[in-house]
Amino acid sequence: MLNVYFDERHVADLWLENKYYCFRYIGLDVPAISLSLPVREAAYLNDEAKPYFANLLPEGESRTAIELRLGVTRGDDYALLQHIGGDCAGAVTLFPYGEQPSATPEYEELSTSELIRLVRELPRQALYTDHSGKVRLSLPGVQHKTALYVENGTFYLPENGAPSSHILKVQITTLPGVTHTVENEIFTMSLARHSGLNVPDVKLQLIGDTPVFLTRRFDRQKSPDGKLHRILQEDVCQLMGLEPTMKYQNSGGPSLEDCANIIRAYSSDSLSDIEHLIRWTLFNIVVGNSDAHAKNIAILQYSGVIRLAPFYDLLSTLVYGTNLDSGLAMSIGREYDLKKINRGSISQFAEFLDVKPRLVQKVGRDMVERLTSSARGALEVYQQSYGENCVVQAIADLSIKRAETLDELLS
Numbered sequence: 286m287l288n289v290y291f292d293e294r295h296v297a298d299l300w301l302e303n304k305y306y307c308f309r310y311i312g313l314d315v316p317a318i319s320l321s322l323p324v325r326e327a328a329y330l331n332d333e334a335k336p337y338f339a340n341l342l343p344e345g346e347s348r349t350a351i352e353l354r355l356g357v358t359r360g361d362d363y364a365l366l367q368h369i370g371g372d373c374a375g376a377v378t379l380f381p382y383g384e385q386p387s388a389t390p391e392y393e394e395l396s397t398s399e400l401i402r403l404v405r406e407l408p409r410q411a412l413y414t415d416h417s418g419k420v421r422l423s424l425p426g427v428q429h430k431t432a433l434y435v436e437n438g439t440f441y442l443p444e445n446g447a448p449s450s451h452i453l454k455v456q457i458t459t460l461p462g463v464t465h466t467v468e469n470e471i472f473t474m475s476l477a478r479h480s481g482l483n484v485p486d487v488k489l490q491l492i493g494d495t496p497v498f499l500t501r502r503f504d505r506q507k508s509p510d511g512k513l514h515r516i517l518q519e520d521v522c523q524l525m526g527l528e529p530t531m532k533y534q535n536s537g538g539p540s541l542e543d544c545a546n547i548i549r550a551y552s553s554d555s556l557s558d559i560e561h562l563i564r565w566t567l568f569n570i571v572v573g574n575s576d577a578h579a580k581n582i583a584i585l586q587y588s589g590v591i592r593l594a595p596f597y598d599l600l601s602t603l604v605y606g607t608n609l610d611s612g613l614a615m616s617i618g619r620e621y622d623l624k625k626i627n628r629g630s631i632s633q634f635a636e637f638l639d640v641k642p643r644l645v646q647k648v649g650r651d652m653v654e655r656l657t658s659s660a661r662g663a664l665e666v667y668q669q670s671y672g673e674n675c676v677v678q679a680i681a682d683l684s685i686k687r688a689e690t691l692d693e694l695l696s
């Protein structure tokens with residue numbers, strides 16, 4: 286059996302019965318771990334709770350690397366949760382029956398040479414989870430990454446269930462023709478901020494001479510005593526009870542219309558969050574991000590308020606030309622090809638989301654205006670901070686050009 290915690294509180298249990306998942310809250314006065322799994326007396330059985338937990342786990346190569354290292358059977362979600370569920374996205378953590386997070390968080394300081402080794406070994410030692418079971422971290426996504434605690438420029442490894450404060454991603458090295466993805470994501474996130482999107486703090490961090498992408502976690506909050514607490518965060522797959530393998534619309538996964546419906550069902554300010562969804566979609570068209578799928582959009586619940594989470598995992602895929610597919614994770618109207626979006630796709634997009642075309646026009650114009658007036662400046666700031674980079678330069682050029690095209694499509 287696994288004990289399920291919400292931040293520091295044991296709230297539920299998860300166990301297997303004849304290979305079937307059983308999830309049950311331990312009382313009726315505990316916080317729900319998911320908006321899709323409200324607190325109730327009866328257990329949630331198999332398909333009802335399984336997707337929520339499956340969505341906490343790493344995907345693709347990262348997952349395979351962990352399975353191999355820890356000797357876990359391929360595809361065994363439950364065993365993986367048992368090994369690495371000590372710090373996940375959002376408020377939830379999982380501990381083997383009887384174990385619990387230590388009352389005082391345990392952080393092991395990393396020297397520069399240890400940090401360099403950690404980054405070097407990440408592709409093989411995914412998430413840096415270890416055999417001893419001390420480091421038990423899980424994050425979704427396919428890119429190589431880990432979660433750390435960072436304070437005053439010092440990096441620490443969170444141990445025995447201590448919450449991490451930052452996420453660190455390394456360069457993608459396995460896709461031919463796809464380079465400088467760290468620089469790409471840093472710059473695209475900065476363009477997003479300039480375009481009026483809510484994004485977390487990000488930084489290009491040099492570890493030795495290796496650049497990595499470092500982002501502050503928005504699902505962690507410090508209390509006045511300086512202790513870090515976990516906040517409920519869940520992605521659209523979790524909210525819709527879909528397995529992570531369903532994250533793409535054309536494999537039966539969520540559409541932008543589904544995302545809008547999720548916002549209408551749950552957000553404390555759905556009007557404003559629908560506008561954010563529109564802005565995010567149009568921004569992705571402009572920078573050429575085809576991989577904006579249902580696990581790259583989430584909600585946060587904090588102090589009783591439910592809002593769209595800040596946007597993450599924004600990078601230009603189009604800048605790599607034919608080395609990456611331009612097929613969209615979620616269609617714009619009926620259009621699945623980033624390169625073929627036209628006036629009709631934009632008006633269908635408004636229709637499918639059940640919003641006035643004028644709202645899409647207004648949000649789009651504002652986004653385009655902000656982006657075109659600040660892209661060159663953002664590029665200069667990037668170059669001053671981190672030096673020149675061919676991919677970043679190309680993203681700036683491409684975005685300015687595509688912003689003009691979008692402006693025409695909106696008129």
Ligand SMILES: Nc1ncnc2c1ncn2[C@@H]1O[C@H](COP(=O)(O)OP(=O)(O)O)[C@@H](O)[C@H]1O
Binds near residue numbers: 597
């Ligand atoms: N700044 C952040 N704060 C909190 N959670 C985050 C943040 N950035 C990413 N995440 C979480 O980590 C997961 C993986 O990050 P992401 O950048 O999407 O990686 P990948 O490129 O592998 O998909 C996300 O799905 C989200 O749950």
Ligand SMILES: [Mg+2]
Binds near residue numbers: 425426427580598
């Ligand atoms: Mg992602």
